[in-house]
Amino acid sequence: KDTVRIAWDWAVRSFGIEHVNNGPIRALRIAEEAVELCQTYEIDKETMILLINQVYARPPGDAFQEMGGVLMTAYVMCAAKWGDPDKVFLSELRRVLDKPSEHFAQRNQDKIDMGLKA
Numbered sequence: 826k827d828t829v830r831i832a833w834d835w836a837v838r839s840f841g842i843e844h845v846n847n848g849p850i851r852a853l854r855i856a857e858e859a860v861e862l863c864q865t866y867e868i869d870k871e872t873m874i875l876l877i878n879q880v881y882a883r884p885p886g887d888a889f890q891e892m893g894g895v896l897m898t899a900y901v902m903c904a905a906k907w908g909d910p911d912k913v914f915l916s917e918l919r920r921v922l923d924k925p926s927e928h929f930a931q932r933n934q935d936k937i938d939m940g941l942k943a
Contacts, residue, residue, distance in 0.1 A: 828911075832918055839929040848888065853941060855895060 836845045844850055863873060903910035921929065936942075 828915065828918060831922070832914075835918075835921060835926070839926040840933055844933070850942065852888075857936075857941075859895075 833845075860873060900910045903913045907913050
């Protein structure tokens with residue numbers, strides 16, 4: 826899809842190809858977005874810690890399959906709350922494209938500087 830290529834190009838401009846291709850870093854950023862989503866639904870920190878402890882008590886899964894689970898869960902939530910998942914994605918894509926790449930590069934560097942790196 827053209828929109829996927831546009832998002833990819835934006836990410837490479839903002840973070841660099843090595844950062845974008847780094848699986849652990851991408852996974853950490855997905856987790857950050859998921860935590861922020863939970864925060865909007867007022868899920869408390871203690872529940873989130875309980876969830877993390879539950880997940881980490883199990884053996885790791887397969888990254889490809891787990892990404893499928895992330896996408897499946899996101900698509901189902903989008904469909905339930907807002908209808909078409911592409912509408913949600915395009916709205917966010919437009920939002921990030923309206924800001925300079927340097928804005929996101931600096932935010933990302935701030936996260937790395939505070940130790941949020943893999």
